[in-house]
Amino acid sequence: DAKTTQPPSMDCAEGRAANLPCNHSTISGNEYVYWYRQIHSQGPQYIIHGLKNNETNEMASLIITEDRKSSTLILPHATLRDTAVYYCIAQKTSYDKVIFGPGTSLSVIP
Amino acid sequence: SAVISQKPSRDICQRGTSLTIQCQVDSQVTMMFWYRQQPGQSLTLIATANQGSEATYESGFVIDKFPISRPNLTFSTLTVSNMSPEDSSIYLCSTSSGAQETQYFGPGTRLLVL
Numbered sequence: 001d002a003k004t005t006q007p008p009s010m011d012c013a014e015g016r017a018a019n020l021p022c023n024h025s026t027i028s029g030n031e032y033v034y035w036y037r038q039i040h041s042q043g044p045q046y047i048i049h050g051l052k053n054n055e056t057n058e059m060a061s062l063i064i065t066e067d068r069k070s071s072t073l074i075l076p077h078a079t080l081r082d083t084a085v086y087y088c089i090a091q092k093t094s095y096d097k098v099i100f101g102p103g104t105s106l107s108v109i110p
Numbered sequence: 111s112a113v114i115s116q117k118p119s120r121d122i123c124q125r126g127t128s129l130t131i132q133c134q135v136d137s138q139v140t141m142m143f144w145y146r147q148q149p150g151q152s153l154t155l156i157a158t159a160n161q162g163s164e165a166t167y168e169s170g171f172v173i174d175k176f177p178i179s180r181p182n183l184t185f186s187t188l189t190v191s192n193m194s195p196e197d198s199s200i201y202l203c204s205t206s207s208g209a210q211e212t213q214y215f216g217p218g219t220r221l222l223v224l
Contacts, residue, residue: 034212043114043202043215044153087152094206094213095141097168100153 004088009105012082018075020104022088025069031092033064035073037084038103044087047073078108112137112207114216122222123193130189131219133203138183140206144176147200147218156201159186193223 005023012018024033034049048055048062050071055062061074075082087103113136123129133142141160145153156176159165165178179187190197200218207214 036213038153041218043204043217046212046214049212085152094211097143097155097158098153098204098213099155100145102152 004090004101006086006088006101006104008102009107011107011109012075012078014080014108014110015077018073018078018082018106018108020073020075020086020088020106021070022073023070024088024090027068027090028092031090033062033068033071034089034091034094034098035060035062036087036089036098037082038087039081039084044100047086078106080108080110082106083108112139112205112214114203114205114214116201116203116216116219118219119217120220120222122224125194125223127193128189128191129193129221130187131201131203133186133188133216135184135205137207140183142180142186143204143213144178144186144188145202145204145215147202149198153202156188190221193221195223197221198223 032049032051035047036044038044048060050062064071085103085105087100115134117132143158144156147153155168156171157165157167159178159180161180161183175191177189200220202216202218204213204215
C-alpha cells in the first residue's frame, strides 16, 4: 500500500473552508484515496473516497490531482464539530487492511 | 452499511489478568480487523480475522498475547492476555460491507491496566 504524508496539524476559522492536503506520490493505479476522521474518543468515521475523479458528498469534497500524487479534502464550511484527526489512506479495496499514519489534527476555532 | 458494537466499552483491569473484547456487526461480513490505539497515537492494526480461518497477525503482535476468535460472520472476540500497564489502550474492531465500500469502525473499548 502506498504511504501517505499529511501535515501534523492545522487550524481553521469556523465557517471557513478547511483544506487538508495529502501527498501520496507512490500510489498505484488501482489504489483509491480514502479519508477518515476520528473525533476525540470515538471510532474513525468514513468521509469520502475517490480514484481519479473529484468527488463530493454531503460531508466534503475530494480533489485529486491529475497525476494522482496528491489530494485535498475540503470541508466547505467548517464547524466546531469538525475538530478531529483526519486520516488520508491509500488502499485498493475496503477489504484491505487500513494502515493509519499520524493524520492531521484539525482545530476549528470560533 | 454496517453498525458495529463493542463490549465492554471500557474496563479497568489488574496486571496479569486477561480481558476478552467482543465485536458484534449487524450484518454478515467477510473481513474483520482489530486495531489498537495507544494514548495520543494513531491506530495500529493488530490482526485480520476471516471467518473459518486463523487470524493473520501484523508484525509485533502474536497469537499468544492477542488470541482472536471468529466463530461466525457477525461476531469476533479479541483477548488481551497477561496484561501489563503497556496494554492500556483503546481497542477497536472494524469491517467492510463491500470491496468498493468503506470500512466501518466500532466505538472502541477503553482499557486501563493497573
